[in-house]
Every structure is written in structure tokens, then in C-alpha cells.
Amino acid sequence: MLELYHWEPNGYFLKPLIALEEKQVPFVSHWFDPTAFEQYGSEFPHSVEIALNLDREGPVLRHDGVQICGSYFMLEYIAEALPGLELYAADPVQRYTARAWGQRLAAIGADVCLLGSVRYLQPRFARGSAAHVESAVAKIEPLERRLAWRALLDGGYDERALAAVRDRLGFALQRIEAALVASHWLAGPTYSVADIDAFALIWTLPELVPELVNARSTPHILLFLERMHARSAVQRALGYSRSGRPQEAFVPGAEPSRWG
Amino acid sequence: MLKLYHWEPNANSGKPMLALAEKGVEYESHYLDLLGFDQHRPEYLAVNPDGTIPALVHEDRVFTESTPMMEYIDEAFAGPALRPKDPADRWRMRWWMRFFDAYFAPSLSMIGWSVFVGPSARQKDPKELAAAIERIPLPSRRVAWRKALFNEFSPDELEESRRRVQFAIGVLEAHLAGSPWMVGESYSLGDINGFNLAYALPLSQPDKCNDQTTPHIMEWLRRIYERPATRQTWAKGRTRLAARIDILERA
Structure with a gap:
């Protein structure tokens, strides 16, 4: 039995939806709302790994009793454990390249989640946090997950901090752009989990940070996004949206580097 | 020829060093003094333009991320498996x-x-x-x-x-x-x-x-x-x- 607990198809939640649709394996979809803190409820899967998951808020895959979290490693699990389209090249060099992108994209994802949460989620909280939100956040463990929500509730990111995040993100995006000049796909000649990983994290950026992702600065990223949008698996994955605006669905993600 | 550019057997440098030793793979060791900023000198930047340590060079390919590098070592070389099968x-x-x-x-x-x-x-x-x-x-x-x-x-x-x-x-x-x-x-x-x-x-x-x-x-x-x-x-x-x-x- 294969079950996926997920939210709107964006960011970490979009990755396994694309991979499972690429594999064309049947699965049970459990849609939950992390902005209503349903992931802390008794019906949601629980484990040490899920509680300490460094993506903080993200999907959970349950496969024959095994609970998988951490969105990049979930992609690797889907690639290795399930039948269907190969999502990893056989060549060890390409596999290394995909994993190296997985590490770099984890940092990019942290910055994207932060910018998206500040843009779309923080205003909801700013309009007046209901007592039940304050109460739900106060109960979140571990501390790192609670503080990410707390920072949003308190409006804890000033323009200087956000400018630093955008600078860092701009530098990282130029590295993706450079890689896509050399190859249509990130990890080498063939489509792989690295492309799913990247698309899920950056497809919203032309709208979220148009000053960083646009036809002049990142033409190859825009072409990459077009190639990905053209895939039927990606279209089916985006079809899991209930809001019709998945590009505005953000919750706190991985913690940006504490080293600056 | 396999080359590894590394500092002390510690943290990121130690990961590929220990993985290669467990696999029984010989390599050409290039020791860089991190505190002497060897990793930012032109001769090393020619190998790894990011100036981070370690870097593994195998058949003219350069690998610079230490944890994925360990998985590469396990996949590309013979020797005892260092990852579970399941x-x-x-x-x-x-x-x-x-x-x-x-x-x-x-x-x-x-x-x-x-x-x-x-x-x-x-x-x-x-x-x-x-x-x-x-x-x-x-x-x-x-x-x-x-x-x-x-x-x-x-x-x-x-x-x-x-x-x-x-x-x-x-x-x-x-x-x-x-x-x-x-x-x-x-x-x-x-x-x-x-x-x-x-x-x-x-x-x-x-x-x-x-x-x-x-x-x-x-x-x-x-x-x-x-x-x-x-x-x-x-x-x-x-x-x-x-x-x-x-x-x-x-x-």
C-alpha cells in the first residue's frame, strides 16, 4: 500500500507528486492543510524522523508500513523502490551530480520557502492571529519548527534580512542557469530526480522574485520550466491543487544557514 | 588515476578518506592546509573553483560535495558495500x-x-x-x-x-x-x-x-x-x- 500525505502541489509537497506521476504507480492521496497545523494532529503519521525532519513542514510517504520523509530523499526512495520510469541514470557520475544538486537545492528551497511564506502566509497571520493559531504554535516541538512559525507570526523578517536572502538566492540561481546552458537536464543528458527537485522549488520564482528569474537574467531556467510544464506527469501533479493557486502555497521550510 | 584533495581526517575531508580506506581503494593524496588557506590558492582553484575541501578527481571528473562523494565512491569502486541494499x-x-x-x-x-x-x-x-x-x-x-x-x-x-x-x-x-x-x-x-x-x-x-x-x-x-x-x-x-x-x- 502506497499513501502520500501532501498539501498543495508546491515546493516539497510537489516533488513526490511529480515523481509518483512519472512512475505511474497508484497511490492514496491524503491532502492536509499545514497552515491549519493538521500535521501535528493524531491522524497524521508520527515518528522521530518526521518530527526532526529538516524540511520542517513537508510530505510523508507511507509504503507498506515504512514512513518516508525529507523531500529529496523521498525522491531517491521513489526512484529506487518503485517500478516505472527510471528517474536516476545508471551512470554513477550522473547520480553523484543529482545528489550534489540535491544538497545545493536544499539551501535554495530554504530561501524560497522563507520568501514565499513572508509574501503569502505572513499577511494572513498579520490580519489577526486567532487564539487557536497561537495555541497551536505554542505546542509545536521541536523548538526549531516552532520558531519558524513564531517568526512569521511576529513578523520577524525585516527588509535587510530579506534582501540578504534574495542576494543569496540570486547567486544560487545563476549556478542553475549556468548548468542549464550546458545541458537540458540538471544532472546530465537524461531527466532525473534532480530536475523534479529543482522544478518543484523554483517554478514559482518568475512570480515570486521576477527580478531574479526573467528572460534577461535566466533564459535557460525559463526554458527548463517550460520543458517541465510540458510533461504530462507535471501537469497531473499540479492538478492536485484545491486552491487553484498552488504557486501561493507556502509554509516554513528548511532553516536557512545559520552561518549567514 | 584517483586523486583526493583533503585536509585533516576530520569532518568533510575525513568522509571520503575513510570511505576510500574501507573500500581498499588507493589514491594520490594531496594535503591542503586549511588554516594556511591552501584551498583558495590558484593551483587548487584550478581543480575546484569553489575553493572548498575536499575534492575528488576520478578520470578527469571532479567531485566536490563530500556526502554525495561518498555515495559515488561506493558505487564506482569495488570493495565492501557501504550502503544497505534495502x-x-x-x-x-x-x-x-x-x-x-x-x-x-x-x-x-x-x-x-x-x-x-x-x-x-x-x-x-x-x-x-x-x-x-x-x-x-x-x-x-x-x-x-x-x-x-x-x-x-x-x-x-x-x-x-x-x-x-x-x-x-x-x-x-x-x-x-x-x-x-x-x-x-x-x-x-x-x-x-x-x-x-x-x-x-x-x-x-x-x-x-x-x-x-x-x-x-x-x-x-x-x-x-x-x-x-x-x-x-x-x-x-x-x-x-x-x-x-x-x-x-x-x-
């Missing part, structure tokens, strides 16, 4: 490696840089230090080095790192109480990764990691220390950093 166990191994790399290590290294790397590097001429920082290619690494060299870690940042180290040691001890290795019954890259991070904990965090408080971590570290590949790898160390491993000698 996909769920592989996922567990990767989960732990990310916990080490992205949670435990940044906090432990912030403490380490504040008490060791920064003070050691500050022995040099300040102008030379400033020039060395300017040569660092990655902006994020420039920020990190500046913080370490000029002691810019705030008391709050260091206190938070100490809290996280304490928390992570508790998580690791609880896990090893139920499992001899990071994943099940076999030694894996998860253990190699964790050992490189944790081998000196009994010395650097003696109140948090010791035979009374964390007996399972201590036994796990000693079992890894006693492996021939570990002895062989740490013998390549040149400084007191690597010599800290002696704390794991059984009484």
Missing part, C-alpha cells in the same frame, strides 16, 4: 547523514571554529587575513570565514549551537541504544559520516559525551576507531586536530 534502509542512512550534515555539524563546527579555527588563524598578520578572505570564491564561505576569523559569533548564536549539540547528542544516544550501527546490523556511510563529526566529542564536549551519560555513543565510536581503515586514515593526520582520536583508546 531502499528503506538506504533512506534511513541518508536521513541520518542529512541530520549530521545540516543540523549537528553546523552547530558543532560553530563552536569548534570559535575556539580553534578562529584563534589559530588569528595568529597571522591581519592584512594577510583580510586578503585571504577576499580570495574566497563563494560569498557564503566568505561570510563564514569572516565570522570565524574575527570572532563575530554572537553569544546567542553560540548558546543556540551549544543547545543544538546537546539535543543532537541525545537523539544519537537514543538511536544507538537500539541499534549497533546507524542503520541496522551493518556498517555504512552513515557511520562514516557520523564518526567524522563525532569522534572527538568525548574530548570537546566531555560533560555531554562520556561513558556514564552516553555509553552507546562511546561504544559506537570505539568500535569504529578499532577498524583498520580508521587507524589507517587517522594516521594521515598531521595536527593535534586528528590526534584527538586517541581519546577513544580503551583503558
